[in-house]
Amino acid sequence: MKKSVAALLLVLLLAAVAGTYAFQERRLLAQNPLDRELPFVSLSKAIADRNDNLYVIDNSKKTIHKMDKNGVLLFSLHSDTGKNGEQFRFNDMAVDDQDRLYTVRTLLDPYGLTVKSEQIVRFGANGTFDWVIFNQDYEEFKNKRYRIGSLKSPQIRQGDLYFYNDEVTRVTQYKLGAQEEKPQRVFSFDMPANKYLSDIAGTAPENIYYSARSGEIYKVGADAVSAKVYPLPGLDRTLRNFPESLKLDAQGRTVFIDYLSKAISRLDPKQPYIIEELVNTAKAEEKGVRLSYEKTSISLGPDGDVIIVDDAQLNRYYPDGKFAPTMDKMRYSGGYLAHRWLVWGTAAIGLLLLVYAAKLLYINVLGRRTSLVFKQIIVFVPAVAIAMITLSMVVYNNFVAKMEQETFRELSLLAANGQNLIDGDKLEALTSPIEYRGETFNEFRKKINAVFDSSEATVNNDNRGFYKAVYKVENGAIFRILEDDDAMHMFNPFPLTEENTQVIREGKVVTGGWIDDTGSWNYAIAPIRNTAGNIIGVFETSKNMESLLVHRRGVLQSIVVNIAFISGGLLIVLLLMTFIQLSSLRKLRSKVGDIAKGNWDTEVNIRTRDEISDLGESVNTMAARIRDYITKVEAFSHAYYRFVPQQFLRFLNKDSILDVELGDQVEQNMSTMICNIRGFYLMSKRLTPEENFNFVNSFLKRFGPYVRNHNGLVNKYLGAGFMALFPGSADDALRASVEMRREMELYNTHRASTGYRPVDIGVGLHKGPLRLGIIGEEQRLESNVISDNVNISTILERLTEPLGASILITDSVVRSLGDATAFQYRNLGLIQAGGMKEPLHLYDVYQGDPDTIRVQKDKTKARFEEAVTYYQYGRFYDAREAFLMVIKQNRQDKAAQMYFYLCDEYFRNGTTEDWNGTLSVS
Template identity: 35%
Template sequence: MKVKFTTLLLAVVAIAVSLGVFRDYWTLNPFKNEAGYTNISRVTTDRDGAIYTITDSKKVIRKVDASGKLLYSVTSDLDSTPNAIKLFGSVTADDEGNAYALVTILDSFGLHVFGERIVKISPDGSKKSTIYAVDYQASDNLLRVGNIQSLSAKDGALYFFRKEAHAASLLKLTTTGSADRGQKPEVLRTVEMSENRYLNELTGNDEKRFFYTTKRGRLFEVNEGNSVKLYPQTSDLLLNFPVSIVSGGDYVYFIDYHDAAVKRMSLVKPEAPAESVLPFARLASVSDKEEWSDFTSIYVSDTAVTVATGDQLIQLTLKGEILSYKTGYHYPKLAIWLKLGYWALIAAMGVLLPMLVRFVYVHLLRRKLFLLLKQLAIIIPVVLLFMGGLSYSVYTSFSGEIKKNTESQLKLLAGNGKYLVNGDNLEKLNAPSDFMSEDYQTIKERLNGVFSQDGESRDGLYNTIYRYVDGQLYILMDDDDSVTMYQPFPISEDNLPVLKEGKVVSGEWEDSTGQWMYALGPLYNAKGDIIGIYETGKDMTGISKSTSALVIKILKIIALIGGVLLIVITLMTVYLLSSINKLRRSVNLIASGEWDVKVQIRTRDEVEELGERFNMMASSIRQYIQEMTKLSNAYFRFVPQQFLKVLGKKNMTQIRLGEQTNRRMTMLVCNTRSFSAFSKTLSTDENFRFINSFLKEFGPAIREYGGFTSRYLGPGMLAMFPNEPEEALKAAMKLRATLETYNVHRQHSGYEPINIGVAVHTADVMIGIIGEEQRLEGSVVSTDVELTLELEKLSAKLGVNVLLSENSIRSLKMPPQGAYRKLGSFQLAEESSTIELYDVFEGDPEHIRKLKQETKQSFERAVELFRSGRFYDAREVFVSVVKRNRYDLAAKLYFFECDRYFQEGVSEEWNNALKIS
């Protein structure tokens, strides 16, 4: 019965956890293999043809390969920053397939920018790391977009622009090696702006030449620090505004919303007019679902132009011919199986959960159980059920009420827009060139003053003003700093009643910039004509978070009430069980040392069972104490005394989870070489006997010199020496001596001899207790532990039996006793730094030791020639070493590298070290 209950309970818990972990694979239709793009805001490609898009209103980055298969989806909630909305602002990719995304951190209303992060995403999307971070103050008053833009990757570096009040800087971050958020970007070029030139967008990654636009609709080229206007080419009053600029080849591309086209300017012939690469008319011939306002982003590669609209991607030749039209992507087969697996888990939960409930209420409650447990088994589910129902009712009621109140507030503000915006000032704004004019600033200051004296505290509200001219609607100003002036806006069924009838309307919509609740009100001139629309609204994400935060507070109160109710019921039950007082008095006697106490309870319930268990407990305490004494003598076999001494503890009872100390210690790794091949010749039983035999023979050498074994590595071990590094070196020599004796015994028994490799390294390590309260373990935490393990593997490639790092050599009070030689500087495949190594061959077989001693001087001289770049000379010396000692693998490795470098030359990144893969 217990086994069945435990199995059911564990199965239900495991399925519940799995449903939470894999919740992203929930879908109503697991057989659906394709999905469409929604609300694309940015697009880029890499050299393999993979497409990276920022979709779902800036909340998701998707990578799709050239065949249209989804490789990964990454959401903008990459960390647990509280009370914040995180949106992707820009994305780029390098030649290795890594993506770099700009994450904008906004307040809970989705309006004020508090910070920006640049995140690196691995080619498969499994690893995300922040490589640069910047925080802003509320006084910066950045709305919707921050100061960083236009990420681009080139030659192992990431380039981006940082906007300032009257300047723009091109910055560079190194992305190879150990890139982390603490590094500071290199400023390649800073361009100062005149007072009437308001920055909008920047693009490019060449410090000598890049491009930018201004809020007044001008496109400039920066060449050697000097700004030259490229567009417009006339001084006439134009409504055209270059948006989403990107440079490629001999052109700079941009979106012109006024002409409803993707255009480009020639950099070779700057006097030539801008040509249309993709006019809306051609796009409409491919898909009748598009609108001219759907253009959102452009990316130009060496061979193609990729244009993003709201829900589609159009790839063109550099001449503007349409190559492909992508509306979505398909899932990999693994994702389909995972979705089906998720439904299988749901089905399993639907079967097992009723079984568990039935088992609890039909079988367990019929058995002799504590009355308190029986009561709680009934009360807790009932309370939880009512709390769940109440929570759902509260959530739906509050969310609906908050939305209703917000809508009323927005309509009131929108209706008052005609009093806030002076129509005469609005009519004087006739083109993007009027940005920040006196009339513009008058309107802007009036709007800011409505929300607070300083214009910063907005409670999440945004403002947008539209100008209605000649039957066309234009965006004139917006709190989103990325929105341009006189950007055309479609007239729809939502805003037409405002323009024609002067009504105040409200609604909700979602586009590539986000999800919004809004209200629209008419704006009038002095004659009473409708000349525009005033829009105010809130980010729906912020509204949802505000609703959730309020509901969570209410739920906490409900949970507190439920908890108090359960406590009261429990206390009343305990009070009624007065017989338990007899048991308490008997427990006090036991505590005073009277082991012969017996309690007599005849209540025929759980209290009587407790009395019987109490009597059994009293009779077994003495036996328990004896067992504990045995255990206290045995635990040192699992936790070495030296480990406790390092932590400053006397026994295991003083150990607590999380205790740790930082010590400089010497690590020794000893391992059996070629064990994988050797173990295949043995049975499972023979493998275990060999490993235990090996550890039995070689373990004492560690303890003899004050070390302790931190970890077993099969037929090997990781040992720590908290005292002097000389002790570790002596232990290494002892291990070599033990090997000779051990192999003699093996030969006498008819077994093949074995060989071991030893690596010794000294470094600072963190030693302490890890695990959880029910399972503790002593552990050593340090990257140098892994380095020592790698050095042991390296020793086999170098033909070295005892490999010593320079850290250990320098830590020795005296040079190593016996024969040794300097191997030179090495760079491991996964490491960017180098390490100096030494071959201690005192414990090598006699003939090897003799050969190494004879060639030591030549070997070390050849190493120095190699490090100085004299590869021909070094190669000749290594040849002589190999001829004298054909067993010298290190000399052979050096010989081949010298020959390769002599033939091919070295790269600029060569660091005078021998790189080992």
């Protein structure tokens, strides 16, 4: 037996070692071990070194692969994820004669849009990290850049690294010598007026060329003065023939991509009127090469060949006019395949070891016996787990569908609003990239940012991750004008799709979604019209759904964890049940011993229907007689709890009412609730005394349980309501308040069906320190609470009606909430209530209000809170206009009306000297 147990432990140890190794290499387990090739997914750049090894940026800039000239993978560099979900991307690269790789690594926000920082990083010849050469940080709302940063064009010349920093109006060249530890500024030049850098090539003055965002190519002289070399007057090229992916060959000629002409062109600055098309559609197709010119970039190889990256394929064009075979994948090396098989084999061995461990346990340790507990587990636990999984997936799928629907609705509204943001006539007047960052361009960008940047400043940041773009329609073609991607320029041709064709043809909003390596996206596109009503553009707004997917994955993970815990609990329950069934005698002895020790509540519960069960019933009969006597005694004690709640005694550290003495008191930090029936005095005058009693008791019976259900206690009845205390979290008190407000709607429905008038309640909720104790005299005691916080709650309840709220809470409650996002409320600002020296910062909780009121307040929440902020800063005109917009949408909003009239008064006549940004309510 001991040998079998030792063997079992050894096998389990070996299985654990194999599992640990397989988990560490789990990335390889995600790959098919039979795959010998790795297809390209989304290429953005490729370069070659002196040995003709290729380096490619793949997987939407997430990965750099190095492969030899035969297409065999040598190593891969994978981008990381920042500590807050930020995304690293590789944007450019260069390689030196020692095969060390220099790359521009960009850190984007969690949605992959805004640049947070950028680095020049060096890796060794075998792909190991070396060091960060240069770092550039970007403030969030200053020098904002999208997708790409300011570091450009890393180049190696005579063993030295050169790169440029685009400082908007000025470009600075840095150099890192072979023996230097820090790059130095070596040259800089100013951009011409209203020109902005796109691409730059070359390292030495007089041999530096750059393309501007407006579509020109400039040469930089030794005097740092720029001279335009493309396009010159009379050349059969316009600014729409934008030079993309600008490179400089060994003879000083510029090579670039012309998306409009769908060609790779070469320009000799010495002969600027001759544009040579190295590769065009006809030449490529003649050689069996198909280029899409949608995600295309180029670089120049050591022998002067042009390396062409076109989405998921790589081509090489040689000086003799020939093309190398198209590459769309690379091959794994033998060592890599062996390593992957080792990982898969280790995982398989680990599973086999677990199976062998099960065999040892069943045959050698248990002796082929199957426990009753194990049988129950096999049948019961999977059945319950499957039921829970099915129910959870139904709820989860409904939740996902609802979130998708809400996202598309939001995107459709934002896209349709593009007609208001983009002046169609001004868009129609744009004709050339020369107008990049011109008056119209900047106006469009400013309006779009004003809408979306303000959305990004919301409390929960739910609107981050939006991608905006404006397109112009000309003669059935679509051109990019403005978008959140600094790698794109104006009048870049955009492919016609079924969706944007539908927008142009039918003039309606179209929604959809796609998934790629940059994430999961939902989008909406809408037409832009001129004053004549013609569609001359398209406005797109899309959203990165990665945050929602993360939330979904969290929900799924929570479901799995909960099912695991529940299954574990079921296992424990089954073990206990089996133990009870097999130990009736032991249980009877234990229970009788407990009764003998004075545990009169003990009950023997044996259902075996045998002599032991009969004996257990006799013991229960005896214990019941004793228990009945004790119950009568305890009933007297429980009767006192109806007048002095048991929770109150616990606060005073008293075991029973007999221990209470005059003067007992304690200080606690609690939430205080005051709930009263509005207009009760007038209503009571119409009722007889008996009807009044019946009504009040009916009301308290209906609403009191909500306090107890949320760990509270009703401390005092106020005739038309009650005061309640919540010693736990503020969430409990607020949930009770919301549920009471919802119950009021059902209560009024019941009253209406029986011919009674509806009633309404006001709830005031505040949290703070208070003293609980016993007051009175020796012959008459009473529990009571003494605190200014009770008075504050009373004042809040009184303010609910003039402020048009059903539940008012203070900022102390909001700060104490464990999950503030679980409630719907709005900020009312600082309220100066009558009888209070200091103003109160109040919030209107409308979550429990009728749907008509709740929806209106929720729609106007952002505008209302914005107006309150304007009011507090003394911007009465802006506040008045904002409150007016709220009132137009919700004419029943008393708080907005009160603010509106006060703003109008202050705007016309000015404020008093003691005005402090508060709203006085009596």
